[in-house]
Amino acid sequence: MIDLLIAGGGPAGLATAIHGALAGLEAVVVEPRPTPIDKACGEGLMPGAVRRLHGLGVHVGGQPFRGIRYVDGLTGRSAEGLFRSGPGLGTRRTALQSALAERAAALGVSVLQRRVGEVHQGDGHVTAAGLTARYLVAADGLHSPVRRGLGLSARPADGRPARYGLRRHYRTAPWSDLVEVHWSARCEAYVTPLAPDRIGVAVLTADQAPFAEQLARFPRLASRLAGHEDGPVRGAGPLRQGARVRVAGRVLFVGDAAGYVDALTGEGLTLAVTAAGELVRCVAAGRPQAYERAWRDLSRSYRTLTSSLLWARHRPRLAPRIVPLAARLPRVFTGAVNLLA
Template sequence: MSATAPTAPSGRGTADLEADVIIVGAGPAGSAAAVHMARSGLDVLLLEKTSFPREKVCGDGLTPRAVKQLADLGVPFDGDGWIRNRGLRIVGGGVRLELPWPELASYPGFGLVRTRYDFDRILADRARACGAKLMERTNVREPLIDPRTGRVQGVRATGADGEEVRYRAPLVIAADGNSSRLSVALGIRKRDDRPMGVAVRTYFESPRHEDDYLESWLELWDGTGGRQVLLPGYGWVFGVGDGTCNVGLGILNSTSAFQDVDYRRLLKRWTQSMPEEWGFTEENRRGSVRGAALPMGFNRTPHYSRGLMLVGDAGGMVNPFNGEGIAYALEAGAIAADVAVQALSRPTVQTRERALMRYPEVLRDAYGGYYTLGRTFVKMIGNPEFMKYATRYGLPQRTLMRFALKMLANLTEPSHGDAMDRVINGMSRMAPAA
């Protein structure tokens, strides 16, 4: 569609390069959007500030929601480096419960684990194979804003050679993560009324590396301040299949103890309490302990403003129920692409803008009510007494936990599901999509 396909700058100085869509950030959200847009015939420029492969802080676990999106993207996941899992194992309150992923027509009955070290590269390569132009080591510094209209009309970036480059497009996608420099530049800042989490993780050589269940520990105790406090969050053990396990924990900010927690110390204490034969020792640790923020429940809005669309962590799209971000990043990329393709086919600026303004509405329809329920859940588990009661009396109830798995992982049939599906879907529809 664009008259000038984006090419790398040559020579010294500043160049203006054009595309139909500029996507800033080649994580799951940005690459997914690039795949769908490029397959629809748009000229897509995908800008990534680092180079692949690269390490990202993540649990590396993919639920059936994410697996469905990978299939839609045409990403093969049967080769080396992928390990399938059958469901979720929950540990807490003296109970060890294995819950298979629900059998649904809308989602596959298995999850996956793949390290982010090359998972993001696989997605970016898929975008490139579909026709998007990927430019690595390109650091976007700020949006280009039309002084007459106030609309974003591109970005200013520094290329791998240190030169400044201007890229122009009628639409820019902010897939630039939790800090989202582009969003901040437009005054779209984080909302204090939405939950935030912190995740820390590392890898250990372990005989558990081929475990076919994702494992979640629901009781995290911290001794900060001389007393034991039950924290809102969970620990995880995900077998990676390469001789190592991804071991980490995620904590929510719904308790007063959040600011005082030493996450790395807590992770070390927790892993030291594990059975010796699992190998979660300093001698077996591979790589550093790294942490990252988890922006949840639409903690940055609006998701569209003046030619800029937000996807993934830039729009705070992590599920408040379980801290899952990849599935929603991939889905948001597809939603953004659908809206963008429709908008850019319109003949005038006014009709394009009306189509683009639908994006926040589509996101609210898809996730708004469910995320509202998730924010309520976050407040509830911030109460230590509720957490103690839930783990002690809830975990032994297998039917209740099957319901909880569907609820927390957002795995229901949209229609014609069972009674659990109808209850969860009904609650999501009735909850206000704020």
């Protein structure tokens, strides 16, 4: 019998499959889309994600970056936090997914191009996509059909507006070896170096408006990028997604399907790859229920810092002070950056 039937062939699903194969488990991935799979995201891997990928034998190319810079979108005032544990890596989402798929294939992981559909749990097994396995791992993204089908999605109750992400590439040389986060009154723009001649720009906002309109809120950045557009705009959201549990019988959730706060701190991929390892460890030890607590423990810093920053972001009096405060307290800002790194 299959040990891990994994719904979703993105980074979280493939990382789970690789962890499983390395632990001696039979893993099968079910994914309806062909490789490579693209997605609107910031495309920056924090140092922790780079180390964990290397530990899995996954090597992906890209452009290293040394830390994070917050920039006031109007005045240009900035604050920098440098990584202490090695560089992060800006890499195309398609390149990352392809590298993960190649490593999974080398370990004998089967990837079937089909949809999961209904999930049925029995005594000692779970059935989905016409296959039977000991466990089903839902790694099927923000709007996880598995999570929704099992009635495990949770709506945020604090009344905060939904946030969305938009991403576009630009054919131009990176002007910095840092990821820049530009702040305006209503949104943030992330500038990530991806190659010697390419950068990615991701905008996070609660306003549903075209990318060009969002970028115009950063006049200095928009002027620098004008005429260098390369490729279409991709979008994702609403970003904030709640999950009631991470373990439901023989179904376990990982990656965005396990619940997501926001992309503001850029820790999503680190959490996904790390959680995938914890999930496999718990299953291999015969203690799948322990994964719930393991997920909560390893995601605590991400959830706390991201929620706190979002809270400040939605306070009109506090939001304009985020960059000046980071500049005034460089050790605190650097400490926060390295906690997430």
